Amino acid sequence: xxxxxxxxxxxxxxxxxxxxxxxxxxxxxxxxxxxxxxxxxxxxxxxxxxxxxxxxxxxxxxxxxxxxxxxxxxxxxxxxxxxxxxxxxxxxxxxxxxxxxxxxxxxxxxxxxxxxxxxxxxxxxxxxxxxxxxxxxxxxxxxxxxxxxxxxxxxxxxxxxxxxxxxxxxxxxxxxxxxxxxxxxxxxxxxxxxxxxxxxxxxxxxxxxxxxxxxxxxxxxxxxxxxxxxxxxxxxxxxxxxxxxxxxxxxxxxxxxxxxxxxxxxxxxxxxxxxxxxxxxxxxxxxxxxxxxxxxxxxxxxxxxxxxxxxxxxxxxxxxxxxxxxxxxxxxxxxxxxxxxxxxxxxxxxxxxxxxxxxxxxxx
Amino acid sequence: xxxxxxxxxxxxxxxxxxxxxxxxxxxxxxxxxxxxxxxxxxxxxxxxxxxxxxxxxxxxxxxxxxxxxxxxxxxxxxxxxxxxxxxxxxxxxxxxxxxxxxxxxxxxxxxxxxxxxxxxxxxxxxxxxxxxxxxxxxxxxxxxxxxxxxxxxxxxxxxxxxxxxxxxxxxxxxxxxxxxxxxxxxxxxxxxxxxxxxxxxxxxxxxxxxxxxxxxxxxxxxxxxxxxxxxxxxxxxxxxxxxxxxxxxxxxxxxxxxxxxxxxxxxxxxxxxxxxxxxxxxxxxxxxxxxxxxxxxxxxxxxxxxxxxxxxxxxxxxxxxxxxxxxxxxxxxxxxxxxxxxxxxxxxxxxxxxxxxxxxxxxxxxxxxxxxxxxxxxxxxxxxxxxxxxxxxxxxxxxxxxxxxxxxxxxxxxxxxxxxxxx
Ligand SMILES: Nc1ncnc2c1ncn2[C@@H]1O[C@H](COP(=O)(O)OP(=O)(O)O)[C@@H](O)[C@H]1O
Ligand SMILES: [Mg+2]
Numbered sequence: 001x002x003x004x005x006x007x008x009x010x011x012x013x014x015x016x017x018x019x020x021x022x023x024x025x026x027x028x029x030x031x032x033x034x035x036x037x038x039x040x041x042x043x044x045x046x047x048x049x050x051x052x053x054x055x056x057x058x059x060x061x062x063x064x065x066x067x068x069x070x071x072x073x074x075x076x077x078x079x080x081x082x083x084x085x086x087x088x089x090x091x092x093x094x095x096x097x098x099x100x101x102x103x104x105x106x107x108x109x110x111x112x113x114x115x116x117x118x119x120x121x122x123x124x125x126x127x128x129x130x131x132x133x134x135x136x137x138x139x140x141x142x143x144x145x146x147x148x149x150x151x152x153x154x155x156x157x158x159x160x161x162x163x164x165x166x167x168x169x170x171x172x173x174x175x176x177x178x179x180x181x182x183x184x185x186x187x188x189x190x191x192x193x194x195x196x197x198x199x200x201x202x203x204x205x206x207x208x209x210x211x212x213x214x215x216x217x218x219x220x221x222x223x224x225x226x227x228x229x230x231x232x233x234x235x236x237x238x239x240x241x242x243x244x245x246x247x248x249x250x251x252x253x254x255x256x257x258x259x260x261x262x263x264x265x266x267x268x269x270x271x272x273x274x275x276x277x278x279x280x281x282x283x284x285x286x287x288x289x290x291x292x293x294x295x296x297x298x299x300x301x302x303x304x305x306x307x308x309x310x311x312x313x314x315x316x317x318x319x320x321x322x323x324x325x326x327x328x329x330x331x332x333x334x335x336x337x338x339x340x341x342x343x344x345x346x347x348x349x350x351x352x353x354x355x356x357x358x359x360x361x362x363x364x
Numbered sequence: 365x366x367x368x369x370x371x372x373x374x375x376x377x378x379x380x381x382x383x384x385x386x387x388x389x390x391x392x393x394x395x396x397x398x399x400x401x402x403x404x405x406x407x408x409x410x411x412x413x414x415x416x417x418x419x420x421x422x423x424x425x426x427x428x429x430x431x432x433x434x435x436x437x438x439x440x441x442x443x444x445x446x447x448x449x450x451x452x453x454x455x456x457x458x459x460x461x462x463x464x465x466x467x468x469x470x471x472x473x474x475x476x477x478x479x480x481x482x483x484x485x486x487x488x489x490x491x492x493x494x495x496x497x498x499x500x501x502x503x504x505x506x507x508x509x510x511x512x513x514x515x516x517x518x519x520x521x522x523x524x525x526x527x528x529x530x531x532x533x534x535x536x537x538x539x540x541x542x543x544x545x546x547x548x549x550x551x552x553x554x555x556x557x558x559x560x561x562x563x564x565x566x567x568x569x570x571x572x573x574x575x576x577x578x579x580x581x582x583x584x585x586x587x588x589x590x591x592x593x594x595x596x597x598x599x600x601x602x603x604x605x606x607x608x609x610x611x612x613x614x615x616x617x618x619x620x621x622x623x624x625x626x627x628x629x630x631x632x633x634x635x636x637x638x639x640x641x642x643x644x645x646x647x648x649x650x651x652x653x654x655x656x657x658x659x660x661x662x663x664x665x666x667x668x669x670x671x672x673x674x675x676x677x678x679x680x681x682x683x684x685x686x687x688x689x690x691x692x693x694x695x696x697x698x699x700x701x702x703x704x705x706x707x708x709x710x711x712x713x714x715x716x717x718x719x720x721x722x723x724x725x726x727x728x729x730x731x732x733x734x735x736x737x738x739x740x741x742x743x744x745x746x747x748x749x750x751x752x753x754x755x756x757x758x759x760x761x762x763x764x765x766x767x768x769x770x771x772x773x774x775x776x777x778x779x780x781x782x783x784x785x786x787x
Pocket of ligand 1: 024
């Protein structure tokens with residue numbers, strides 16, 4: 001998606017090891033375009049913070065290059081990188097007022113007093129904290145501290161802003177509110193943001209693109225909808241959204257868009273080959289719960305299986321239905337609570353069906 | 365709402381009808397009694413070993429009944445002495461003569477002479493000699509003439525003024541002496557002549573040396589504490605052991621080892637001579653003076669600076685420094701504007717602790733202080749042990765105590781004691 005001139009940040013073959021024995025980041029290659037909102041998503045310990053710290057300059061890559069606006073960063077100290085950063089615990093300076101916190105980056109840049117005043121005021125207004133300049137960070141609520149940290153990272157108009165789980169300490173409601181607020185700021189200001197989170201719904205809400213990390217490797221780098229609808233491997237399918245897994249072996253490849261998979265439990269499934277070896281190789285089938293139909297009309301779908309309803313959980317907008325089918329007893333189907341839908345009974349026999357393209361054959 | 369108001373008017377009660385307040389009080393009393401019993405031994409211990417001796421010392425510094433008890437008639441007669449420009453009336457002389465005879469019989473003349481001598485050097489012999497002579501005399505026509513004839517000192521206003529001042533059991537004479545002040549013949553408070561001023565210079569020197577020690581421990585301790593707080597655990601543990609090691613060695617051993625290092629024939633001088641920096645005749649005197657005392661005290665008191673600093677630095681998140689740098693501040697500026705201000709409670713606590721310990725320090729100046737490195741505690745000890753002028757020792761101690769309390773109050777006012785962090 002990025003034209004070469006638009007690349008703001010480029011990681012080339014970056015590796016990082018802290019102890020000389022294990023690689024925390026293994027061979028990282030990413031291009032981040034100007035104006036993009038890129039999220040690093042992954043379980044804790046997968047190397048997201050390390051990647052961010054290498055970009056900010058607090059860790060040096062063991063191997064490879066990091067470039068910012070075409071300039072190699074390896075020997076540029078953190079304070080010369082002009083990168084704004086929001087820390088997980090906000091790192092607001094406790095001995096300074098909110099105003100002084102925001103003025104700090106401008107003062108070290110030797111801006112005039114009037115300019116500093118004006119910019120701080122603008123930044124505080126931007127996060128709706130205009131009247132809080134004289135407070136100390138300790139006198140603010142968690143959400144307000146978060147906004148101050150955000151304003152401080154933006155007040156010196158950096159080319160790039162890094163955020164390391166900035167909303168991790170907030171409660172759910174405030175977190176969702178701040179997600180939108182940050183997203184709007186990003187759109188208004190046209191800044192480039194690299195955002196770290198382990199919360200997939202946060203990543204889906206905010207990002208232009210998401211890099212899914214696991215074990216120091218980017219598993220997939222794609223837009224939120226691609227990531228959800230077209231996961232390229234079993235880890236991504238499992239990590240993003242809800243997912244049903246069926247394991248088996250590829251018995252026949254029928255061109256590029258279809259294959260037949262023999263399940264470990266015996267049945268045969270028509271699936272989309274995404275990430276499989278040749279015929280005979282093991283595979284995991286991935287199916288989104290909302291793409292499975294209950295009692296589909298005869299003959300409309302290639303995959304139809306007998307199933308038994310094990311459990312029904314009423315969730316208002318939909319009913320989560322756990323079935324046992326094709327050797328799995330943890331197969332979830334979401335039945336929308338639409339007008340006129342049929343009521344299911346626990347223990348009743350049903351048929352489940354799905355389309356070929358909704359059933360992705362991935363790595364085992 | 366309305367219900368609560370009615371209940372309040374009637375007084376809340378528990379289920380069995382006892383008033384709530386009373387029930388709560390009863391329930392809490394057991395816990396309070398138990399808590400008190402648990403701290404009672406400590407309270408008794410502190411009272412016996414700390415509060416009582418200090419009160420006793422402060423009392424002794426202003427109370428002195430030697431003269432009132434041993435020369436009771438003279439003390440009673442003094443109010444008759446109205447015109448202070450003249451010698452006292454005959455009644456005072458007569459009362460004094462009677463008292464003097466009695467002290468001779470009771471063998472208490474020595475105590476009287478010693479006490480008077482602390483006030484005015486040289487009066488001891490006047491008292492003892494006259495006491496020896498007075499035995500044989502029976503009712504002369506005028507005691508006044510007899511006494512003045514016996515010793516010219518009895519004709520001096522000063523002698524009687526001193527005796528009069530000492531005849532008040534509660535007086536500030538020791539405090540005056542402790543700050544180099546005295547009464548002149550006219551009864552006015554004046555500074556003692558410069559050549560006899562001892563204690564004010566010693567107080568000034570004590571303050572100066574304590575400040576120096578505090579400054580040096582801060583200078584040395586700050587980086588140590590910083591490394592302790594920021595280095596990886598294994599390295600910092602080793603460093604911590606090295607900081608604490610002095611605590612496990614006897615104070616005496618540590619002090620005397622400085623003699624080995626700093627003496628004129630000591631290790632340091634030997635090295636300097638060997639390296640050609642000093643000539644053999646030019647060996648420098650590093651011990652038995654202020655330099656030696658300050659060096660040794662700095663080493664001994666260093667942990668008291670490092671530990672409070674460390675405990676504060678440990679709580680400062682490394683992300684502050686990172687945030688400051690990401691905002692554009694070079695490392696040193698980030699340290700100065702962001703890290704250092706957050707260590708101030710530790711600096712305050714460490715400095716206060718070291719300073720307070722320094723101004724009362726005794727053993728090191730006594731061992732390596734020589735003449736110029738003596739501090740106020742050494743003089744207090746001298747008056748306690750050698751000159752036996754306990755009143756003056758108590759007054760010097762009282763001033764020291766007041767100084768510490770003022771300092772503490774000042775710190776509380778400026779920084780707030782609740783911010784004091786001792787780890
Ligand atoms: N300063 C460090 N020294 C040694 N190991 C570290 C350090 N920081 C992180 N690690 C290790 O690197 C791995 C990745 O950590 P991190 O980048 O913080 O992951 P994430 O932010 O995705 O949770 C973890 O196993 C962690 O233990
Ligand atoms: Mg992290």
